[in-house]
């Protein structure tokens with residue numbers, strides 16, 4: 012392992028998905044930007060998004076309706092100011108993407124010229140999409156723009172390890188004040204550590220689906236930003252609200268392949284393995300019910316019948332329309348020997364989206380000075396207890412722009428000298444088998460005990476076991492050299508612990524958090540956010556309290 016070098020940049024961005032790239036492009040005319048990303052530059056949740064972006068563009072739609080649908084889905088915990096920003100700013104930013112060259116599917120008959128899809132929980136057709144490869148198209152265009160910009164340097168295969176934090180006593184005498192001056196990163200190819208000093212640092216590291224055994228997320232989604240922010244003293248919130256996507260393909264050769272919600276929007280029906288629709292038993296909207304209800308219903312039905320999967324019948328969409336509207340999904344299914352035009356396909360739920368995250372105000376500012384967060388790693392207040400389908404890409408766009416505005420309005424300063432940490436620099440990595448084992452064990456534990464349906468007993472068991480595993484992982488971390496697997500394992504371990512803590516605190520069922528021992532929603536006591544920070548421990552903040560403006 013090589014020693015530590017240093018680098019300077021006005022802005023440091025961790026992550027090259029929609030949030031990181033949007034922020035980078037918005038600040039790049041005013042200063043130097045370094046983006047570090049831990050695998051290939053396109054590898055991100057963004058790149059896999061299929062359905063699209065919820066956006067008010069049609070005459071029969073309105074901002075109020077989009078706000079209303081989002082608030083209904085968030086079950087009392089979404090923050091109205093954040094949701095209104097999402098609804099109002101989204102259309103302008105979608106047009107900016109069009110101007111940048113994103114090719115959304117068109118409908119020349121529609122006044123806005125774009126084809127608008129329908130998805131579960133939306134009361135109008137408002138999903139702007141690029142067939143069923145929306146994320147790939149957006150990622151491609153944003154990346155090309157970032158790579159063209161002379162002020163942006165993008166470093167691949169470079170994993171953020173820790174944020175660089177300056178600590179002092181808070182001016183009001185209470186606790187500590189913290190300022191972030193960049194991050195320490197590890198280039199996984201050269202095995203060289205670099206301290207990147209920056210005036211403004213953005214966490215845009217995406218989600219944490221890999222905390223669970225089954226997930227729709229690609230391998231990068233290990234909650235690194237969430238874990239780094241918590242270790243740095245930032246507040247995190249609402250981590251009990253993990254969204255499970257109801258329909259991931261159940262097939263040994265299809266790791267994490269998602270069948271978009273838009274498929275049900277276009278008429279596909281979920282059935283038991285003997286072909287009987289059952290979702291009407293759980294919700295009057297049947298197959299168009301919000302995805303938490305659909306995921307729980309599928310989980311319940313599978314457990315009741317002892318089945319490994321249910322079926323998704325796409326035949327009602329029509330033989331011609333399936334390949335036309337969902338060419339990517341269709342091609343993938345055909346490549347696996349499944350023809351959705353003639354037979355139902357096997358599907359299961361899988362961890363998909365983290366609604367909670369690093370607490371930010373309406374300008375992406377975290378509780379640590381000069382540290383911003385946006386995209387899936389952030390908790391802006393939009394999603395509350397449940398995310399409405401296709402709201403996350405536009406949320407990332409809207410809040411990345413606002414974070415950029417905020418960073419640009421702040422004065423620059425010279426980052427103080429931070430002595431380079433030597434953790435992991437000189438030692439050799441030597442715990443490959445143990446790390447592999449713990450990866451699997453931790454993710455299975457979370458799947459079995461902290462999954463779609465929880466109970467007090469399961470959460471207690473998970474809490475004890477995660478604590479023991481975390482102790483072992485911290486031990487490897489201090490004794491052996493670092494590599495990406497160990498850095499990620501340490502992060503998923505911490506994120507697992509934080510999810511369990513939030514889930515144990517909330518003594519009710521709401522949105523995505525369902526506990527058999529507290530099966531009802533309790534607005535009297537629990538219309539609150541579960542907020543945690545390293546210094547201040549747990550607090551439950553009434554949900555009407557805005558994160559700030």
Ligand SMILES: Cc1cc2nc3c(=O)[nH]c(=O)nc-3n(C[C@H](O)[C@H](O)[C@H](O)COP(=O)(O)OP(=O)(O)OC[C@H]3O[C@@H](n4cnc5c(N)ncnc54)[C@H](O)[C@@H]3O)c2cc1C
Pocket residue numbers: 025026027028029030031047048049050052053054055056057058059060061062063064065145146169170171172215216217218227228229231232233235236269363364385386387388400401402403404405407
């Ligand atoms: C299969 C799938 C389908 C989806 N469909 C939709 C949809 O139709 N509509 C919708 O609105 N949302 C959808 N989502 C959710 C949406 O894609 C994500 O929430 C959104 O793309 C997150 O963007 P982001 O920029 O925050 O993170 P990401 O796009 O995940 O980018 C994170 C970036 O951070 C990098 N990174 C992570 N950790 C580190 C580290 N330690 N150091 C350096 N770099 C790091 C990653 O390599 C990556 O470049 C879908 C998600 C999935 C998985």
